[in-house]
Amino acid sequence: MNMRFIINRLIYTIFMFIFVxxxxxxxxxxMPGDPLTIVSxxxxxxxxxxxxxxxxxxxxxxxxxxxxDYIKSMITFDFGTSFNYKQPxxxxxxxxxxxxxxxGFASVPIGIVIGLLGGIVAAARRGKRTDMVITTxxxxxxxxxxxxxxxxxxxxxxxxxxxxxxxxxxxxxxDFVNNIAYLKDLFYHLAIPVLSYSLAIFGSxxxxxxGSMVDVFTEDYxxxxxxxxxTEKQVIRRHVVPNAMLPVSTMIISSLALIFTGAFSxxxxxxxxxxxxxxxxxVSRRDYPVMQASNYLIAVAVILANFIMDILYSYxxxxxxxx
Amino acid sequence: MEMTDNLKKLKxxxxxxxxxxxxxxxxxxxxxxxxxxxxxxxxFFIFMAVIGPLLYDYDHFLYFLGPRxxxxxxxxxxxxxxxxxxxxxxxxxxxxxxxxIGIFVTLIIVFVGATFGIAAGYFGGLFxxxxxxxxxxxxxxxxxxxxxxxxxxxxxxxxxxxLILGLTGWPSTARxxxxxxxxxxxxxxxxxxxxxxxxxxxxxxxxxLPNVFPLIxxxxxLLVQNAIITESTLAFLGxxxxxxxxxxxxxxxxxxxxxxxxxxxxxxxxxxxxxxxxASSFVFIGYGFDEINNPKLRRR
Numbered sequence: 001m002n003m004r005f006i007i008n009r010l011i012y013t014i015f016m017f018i019f020v021x022x023x024x025x026x027x028x029x030x031m032p033g034d035p036l037t038i039v040s041x042x043x044x045x046x047x048x049x050x051x052x053x054x055x056x057x058x059x060x061x062x063x064x065x066x067x068x069d070y071i072k073s074m075i076t077f078d079f080g081t082s083f084n085y086k087q088p089x090x091x092x093x094x095x096x097x098x099x100x101x102x103x104g105f106a107s108v109p110i111g112i113v114i115g116l117l118g119g120i121v122a123a124a125r126r127g128k129r130t131d132m133v134i135t136t137x138x139x140x141x142x143x144x145x146x147x148x149x150x151x152x153x154x155x156x157x158x159x160x161x162x163x164x165x166x167x168x169x170x171x172x173x174x175d176f177v178n179n180i181a182y183l184k185d186l187f188y189h190l191a192i193p194v195l196s197y198s199l200a201i202f203g204s205x206x207x208x209x210x211g212s213m214v215d216v217f218t219e220d221y222x223x224x225x226x227x228x229x230x231t232e233k234q235v236i237r238r239h240v241v242p243n244a245m246l247p248v249s250t251m252i253i254s255s256l257a258l259i260f261t262g263a264f265s266x267x268x269x270x271x272x273x274x275x276x277x278x279x280x281x282x283v284s285r286r287d288y289p290v291m292q293a294s295n296y297l298i299a300v301a302v303i304l305a306n307f308i309m310d311i312l313y314s315y316x317x318x319x320x321x322x323x
Numbered sequence: 324m325e326m327t328d329n330l331k332k333l334k335x336x337x338x339x340x341x342x343x344x345x346x347x348x349x350x351x352x353x354x355x356x357x358x359x360x361x362x363x364x365x366x367f368f369i370f371m372a373v374i375g376p377l378l379y380d381y382d383h384f385l386y387f388l389g390p391r392x393x394x395x396x397x398x399x400x401x402x403x404x405x406x407x408x409x410x411x412x413x414x415x416x417x418x419x420x421x422x423x424i425g426i427f428v429t430l431i432i433v434f435v436g437a438t439f440g441i442a443a444g445y446f447g448g449l450f451x452x453x454x455x456x457x458x459x460x461x462x463x464x465x466x467x468x469x470x471x472x473x474x475x476x477x478x479x480x481x482x483x484x485x486l487i488l489g490l491t492g493w494p495s496t497a498r499x500x501x502x503x504x505x506x507x508x509x510x511x512x513x514x515x516x517x518x519x520x521x522x523x524x525x526x527x528x529x530x531x532l533p534n535v536f537p538l539i540x541x542x543x544x545l546l547v548q549n550a551i552i553t554e555s556t557l558a559f560l561g562x563x564x565x566x567x568x569x570x571x572x573x574x575x576x577x578x579x580x581x582x583x584x585x586x587x588x589x590x591x592x593x594x595x596x597x598x599x600x601x602a603s604s605f606v607f608i609g610y611g612f613d614e615i616n617n618p619k620l621r622r623r
Contacts, residue, residue: 019460030476136357139610143603145552147559148574148595155583166584207610264467265556269578280560283471291475295468302463 005314013307018071020299025070028292035288038083079293084285089293092278097297099169100267100274103197104259106190111198112252115205122206123213123244124236135210142203147265150196154269157192164191167271193270197263201255208251212244219243246317253309348615358611364604368597372418381412383568392580392587402589404573405580413568414593420569421551421601424485428550431489432496433543439493440500441527441535445508455501458494466491470553474562481564484557488550499542503535541616544609548602555598570594 036044036053043049054060058069073079079089115138122134141149158166165171169189176182216222217240225239264276271277275294282290352358387407388399395402401410443454473487507513508531516526557563558571559578577583577591 015456016460016463020464023464027472027476032476032478139357139606140599140603143548143552143606144599145555145559145595145602147556148591148598151574151577151583151591151595155586155588159584159586265559268560279468279471283475284561286475291472295472298465298468299463302465306463 002314006311009307009310013303016303017300020296020303021071021074022067024074024292024296025067028288031286031288033286035083038286038288074296079296080289082282082287082290084282084287084290089289092290093275093293093297096273096275096278099272100263100276101259102186103190103193103263103266103272103274107194107197107263108201108255108259110194111201112205112255114198115202116209116248118202118206119209119213119248120236120241122210123217123240124232126210126214126217131210135207138203138206141199142207144200145265146196146200146263147269149200150192150266150269153192153196164188167269169273189270193263193266193272197266205248205251209244209248212247213240216240216244249313249316253306253313351615352611355611355614357607361604361607361611364600365608368418368422368601368604371415372422375415375418379412379415381409381416381568383408383413383416383566385409392582392585392590395589401593402587404590405576410573410589410593413573414570414597416568417570417573417594418597418601420481420567421554421598424488424554424569425547425551425605427485428488428492428554429543429546431485432492432546432550435489435493436496437500437532437535440497441504441531443497444501444504445523445527445531451501454497458497461491461494462498466553467556470557471560471562474557479562479564481567484554484562484564488553492546492550496539496542496546499539500535503538504531507531507534538616541609541612544605544612548605548609551598551602551605570598574598 034044036050036057036059039053043053051060058066061069077090079093081087082089082092085092118134118138122131125131154166157163165188169186170182171185171189174185176185222235222239225235230238263272263274264280266272267274267276268280275298278290279294281287282294385408388409389396389403389407391403391405391407393399393403393407399409399411401414404410404413439454439458443451469491470487473491474483477483477487513526513530516530521529554563555569555571555574558569559575561575563569563572563575565572573594574591577587577594580587580590582588582590
């Protein structure tokens with residue numbers, strides 16, 4: 001393994017961290033309204049009260065000092081107190097992140113796998129009827145807004161057929177006798193969100209995989225493989241798919257963010273108590289500490305995922321290390 | 324005299340070739356069933372956006388024409404929303420909003436993306452590194468939270484939403500344009516133009532820009548689709564301009580009114596179908612152009 005490559009990526013990752021923190025710092029200083037008034041109207045209205053509060057929040061220090069304090073608090077995950085919940089932001093966030101991850105980890109891998117398999121089938125039959133049907137379907141689904149697809153599923157399976165609950169994560173007011181009962185309940189609540197979320201994202205993977213494979217089919221080494229007498233199936237499995245996976249895997253890496261962020265509209269529609277819903281709520285209530293902490297945490301997760309995948313990718317495709 | 328004659332012939336021949344190429348490309352495009360279908364749908368929506376409001380009267384501020392979330396009637400074919408407004412009118416007028424969002428956001432993205440992309444690719448050096456680092460950073464940062472934050476800062480009126488979507492969307496286009504610029508600037512005609520003393524700006528405008536454009540055309544079409552869908556998602560989440568009727572707003576009010584449980588289909592089915600049709604028309608057209616640009620996709 002090339003040490004220089006890793007160090008290079010590490011420096012880049014640190015640069016990204018600083019970029020995100022700086023962006024956050026300035027964005028939230030541009031926010032309209034007086035944050036002190038949001039915290040407490042009474043105290044902020046008197047000059048002495050204001051001065052005390054400014055001192056408490058460090059707002060009396062020069063900008064550059066505030067900036068370094070800010071970096072320090074971000075690195076130590078000290079996000080302050082929520083304006084709305086009057087609780088430490090960290091506590092609120094971690095309870096919500098868990099719920100978002102459950103939804104994300106249940107849906108995104110399904111979407112990716114269906115997309116890749118569909119792409120392989122379509123590319124193997126390129127130009128034929130099967131390809132036409134698969135590609136057109138996925139183009140339409142790709143164009144459907146996630147939340148609308150979810151609304152239709154909700155109408156059919158939740159309301160008309162009544163197979164699954166229409167919102168939330170657990171049946172309210174139920175004391176689960178054991179973990180199995182809880183998981184069963186969770187599974188019912190997950191069904192439509194996962195179905196709609198994974199369907200909504202599979203189209204783009206399918207189209208990219210198909211495009212990438214159709215490209216690879218015209219390569220000389222595929223011709224060679226055929227000339228060696230390999231069957232079409234062997235050609236696809238041994239030569240086309242592995243090579244077509246290279247560009248697709250970068251896309252998968254960049255879409256890892258979806259696990260953390262993609263489901264905003266789904267969370268809102270199904271009243272899923274996750275990060276997305278929390279963020280929407282904090283925007284409408286001007287709960288700045290929650291907003292900036294969730295912005296930051298999502299970015300950190302995505303940056304770290306990118307770093308890890310960059311390193312893994314350099315194993316799969318050694319060409320990137322040479323750069 | 325003879326010289327100019329020959330020159331004229333040469334020019335005519337060149338024109339003829341260009342026309343031939345355009346004809347071939349159009350033939351190729353229109354032999355693609357999906358692309359034709361996309362053009363037909365798009366034409367329908369453009370018609371609806373331009374002519375619809377002339378034929379159908381609708382006032383977004385005229386409340387309580389009927390009951391809250393009232394059933395469709397003889398006169399109001401798609402019923403009423405939560406403020407008793409005519410849903411059919413909102414659907415027709417919403418076409419304008421969606422098309423406007425798609426077009427203006429894409430214009431901003433293409434303008435900013437092409438400017439930075441061409442400049443970065445053409446000049447190279449430190450400028451290139453800085454621009455590419457910035458675009459990379461933006462491509463990693465999740466867009467929806469960034470858009471939400473920006474909308475909280477500058478407000479949510481219609482033109483601000485367009486501005487925000489445009490200014491958060493340009494980096495991927497800039498990267499694409501840059502990579503095409505890198506290959507085009509190596510070509511002979513650019514070298515030749517430099518040799519006879521053409522300025523940088525002239526070369527970028529006259530030689531690089533016109534040659535980059537066809538290559539990224541299919542991506543531009545997909546940008547329109549993306550802008551339309553993102554705007555509707557934002558509106559659905561509650562970030563939007565309440566003074567302008569859009570399909571996303573209808574879908575949001577459907578969610579807030581619990582229209583799915585109560586079966587008030589008129590609040591979300593018509594607007595949703597319009598959204599899906601318009602968005603997929605751009606996807607179909609975009610992939611149609613892709614097959615013209617990328618001959619590999621055509622070889623069976």
